[in-house]
Amino acid sequence: MVWRRVRIGCTGLSVALIMGAYAASCQTPDRHLLYLLRVASAGEIQSAPPKYVGPGSCSASACHGSIRPRSATKVLQNEYSTWIASDKHAHGYKALTEPLGQRIGAILKLPQPAEKSQRCLICHAVSVAPAEQAREFDVAEGVSCESCHGPASLWLGPHIQPTAKHSEMVEKFHLYDNKDLVKRTEKCLTCHLGAPGMSVDHELIAAGHPDLTFELDSFTAVEPPHWVEKNPDGSASADPLFGVKAWAVGQAVELQQSMMRLSRRAKSGPWPEFSEMDCMTCHHALTGPGSWRQQAGFEGHRPGDPPYNISRYVLFKHFAAEVDPRLNDQLAAETARVSALVTGMSADRAAVEATANHAAELAGRMIAGIRDASYDAARTQRLLHSIAADADTIALHGERTAEQATMTVDALYIAEAKANGPTPATRQAIDGLFQLVNNPSAYNGPQFAAQLKKVGSTLR
Numbered sequence: 001m002v003w004r005r006v007r008i009g010c011t012g013l014s015v016a017l018i019m020g021a022y023a024a025s026c027q028t029p030d031r032h033l034l035y036l037l038r039v040a041s042a043g044e045i046q047s048a049p050p051k052y053v054g055p056g057s058c059s060a061s062a063c064h065g066s067i068r069p070r071s072a073t074k075v076l077q078n079e080y081s082t083w084i085a086s087d088k089h090a091h092g093y094k095a096l097t098e099p100l101g102q103r104i105g106a107i108l109k110l111p112q113p114a115e116k117s118q119r120c121l122i123c124h125a126v127s128v129a130p131a132e133q134a135r136e137f138d139v140a141e142g143v144s145c146e147s148c149h150g151p152a153s154l155w156l157g158p159h160i161q162p163t164a165k166h167s168e169m170v171e172k173f174h175l176y177d178n179k180d181l182v183k184r185t186e187k188c189l190t191c192h193l194g195a196p197g198m199s200v201d202h203e204l205i206a207a208g209h210p211d212l213t214f215e216l217d218s219f220t221a222v223e224p225p226h227w228v229e230k231n232p233d234g235s236a237s238a239d240p241l242f243g244v245k246a247w248a249v250g251q252a253v254e255l256q257q258s259m260m261r262l263s264r265r266a267k268s269g270p271w272p273e274f275s276e277m278d279c280m281t282c283h284h285a286l287t288g289p290g291s292w293r294q295q296a297g298f299e300g301h302r303p304g305d306p307p308y309n310i311s312r313y314v315l316f317k318h319f320a321a322e323v324d325p326r327l328n329d330q331l332a333a334e335t336a337r338v339s340a341l342v343t344g345m346s347a348d349r350a351a352v353e354a355t356a357n358h359a360a361e362l363a364g365r366m367i368a369g370i371r372d373a374s375y376d377a378a379r380t381q382r383l384l385h386s387i388a389a390d391a392d393t394i395a396l397h398g399e400r401t402a403e404q405a406t407m408t409v410d411a412l413y414i415a416e417a418k419a420n421g422p423t424p425a426t427r428q429a430i431d432g433l434f435q436l437v438n439n440p441s442a443y444n445g446p447q448f449a450a451q452l453k454k455v456g457s458t459l460r
């Protein structure tokens, strides 16, 4: 069963695969959609309320609509062209009007078509109240500039001044601070994991919605980026290991946010919420007596219970243990408690809520240390070795963890190869990992473990 990412024109390819080798085959040309942006803005400092103006205001060729990158200013100036031609976000609204979007809406018996339903628009477009829309605003533009950069009416004028400072735009004019990797991840995750009032739960997934997974560095590569990463002083950064930092910060923030989501779901709504668990423990094919799961003995839980999807901690802990071992020990204990409660389908929702909140708080305390840690090639290699050495445990945690492991190893290897040069054998072994998670229902733990060890054996 390939239930994930059913795509018109690119059927069944996972993000991971698209990212690995097939990016070029996946460009859907007709992205002429418009849309609206939704943004939680950083602070209500300006007295005039900011409004959403739509991407048309950014698209002039002398601004961000150049066909090719330019060198006249600090930015590429072809951001609009990249977004409209190659970024799935421009397709966000249109996806709701296409057959899959319509079918999801019909199965859910939404009172209005998907493209008119707030439940969908909240993540697929800039979905804001009429009072926040400027005249040019059009919801059909999908996930556009202001979805990520914040409502532009107040910063649009000031930001083109030669003296414009990023910090001032952020503090005074509601530009969202994507240069801060923590804030950037938080922004992506509002839609790619969920936030209050924004949710993809098992009901939506069963109706046909792609399952949500995320890893900042991999998803940035797939987007593709319409920017060049810069150093904090504003100079363009050629740091080959930036991807390692993006991975690490992404993991820390995703762990925190996923615990917050669990806490919200424990508080209200359907419970147990199946999309918090490892999907494939329920959705795998039965292979008869002596299956690899039976042989592994359902480590750590009652046979037959659906394990909590702990994928956001299993890889991250390898780095967390190095950066802050004491805090990591606490985090390990608390995520184990969360896991036991969810896996056992605890009816004590208040206990799940409180435990998840505590785990979120611990993960939150870790974030600053992760962001400010130093990232070098030696550390990256250590991390890769440490993950490969943990292959058996990682693989037994199930398909969702294997998927995170694949994206993680890929992100770390790509960064390390930029610093030290490529190792074709490692590249090939990692491509093998992608193949093993391509059909999630057929996931096989021991095979994945063996392949991850193979990656380990090719490492420098």
Ligand code: HEC
Pocket: 005, 006, 007, 008, 015, 091, 095, 096, 100, 101, 102, 104, 105, 108, 114, 117, 119, 120, 121, 122, 123, 124, 190, 191, 192, 193, 194, 195, 198, 199, 200, 204, 209, 210, 211, 212, 213
């Ligand atoms: C919490 C945010 C969120 C909500 C709410 C949401 N979606 Fe999505 N949707 C996403 C994200 C993120 C993706 C891309 C997932 C990926 O590929 O990793 C997506 C993908 C899709 C796709 C596949 C798009 C494609 O190009 O193939 C369809 C169709 C879709 N959503 C329809 C809906 C419908 C219909 C609703 C409302 C019933 C809805 N979505 C609600 C976030 C959301």
Ligand code: HEC
Pocket: 055, 058, 064, 074, 075, 076, 077, 079, 080, 081, 083, 084, 089, 143, 144, 145, 146, 147, 148, 149, 177, 178, 179, 184, 226, 227, 228, 230
């Ligand atoms: C999915 C989120 C997202 C969308 C949609 C998006 N951006 Fe971005 N953009 C980012 C991130 C993340 C960065 C990198 C951080 C930064 O430089 O602010 C960035 C960087 C930029 C930069 C470089 C800023 C600098 O100082 O180097 C420009 C210019 C830009 N975006 C313009 C646009 C325009 C124009 C659109 C719409 C056509 C758009 N963006 C849509 C997330 C997004």
Ligand code: HEC
Pocket: 005, 014, 015, 018, 038, 088, 089, 091, 092, 093, 094, 095, 122, 123, 124, 125, 143, 147, 148, 184, 187, 188, 189, 190, 191, 192, 216, 218, 219, 220, 222, 223
């Ligand atoms: C306002 C909600 C929203 C935000 C914020 C957002 N996304 Fe998305 N993203 C979506 C939706 C919806 C889709 C699916 C669009 C479609 O396929 O029609 C998507 C699709 C994607 C895809 C394509 C996935 C695939 O399977 O091909 C990537 C990659 C991606 N987003 C990365 C990011 C990154 C990186 C950030 C943060 C910098 C981000 N997104 C922020 C809503 C959002």
Ligand code: HEC
Pocket: 003, 202, 205, 206, 207, 208, 211, 274, 275, 276, 277, 278, 279, 280, 281, 282, 283, 306
């Ligand atoms: C605790 C068990 C359990 C878990 C965990 C679980 N599901 Fe389901 N799922 C079900 C059941 C039960 C149904 C309803 C089956 C039916 O009606 O035939 C279902 C239905 C579905 C369907 C529609 C059925 C179909 O054949 O297309 C999809 C798709 C789906 N789940 C995906 C997922 C994904 C993705 C996850 C993880 C995010 C997940 N499920 C987690 C039990 C589970």
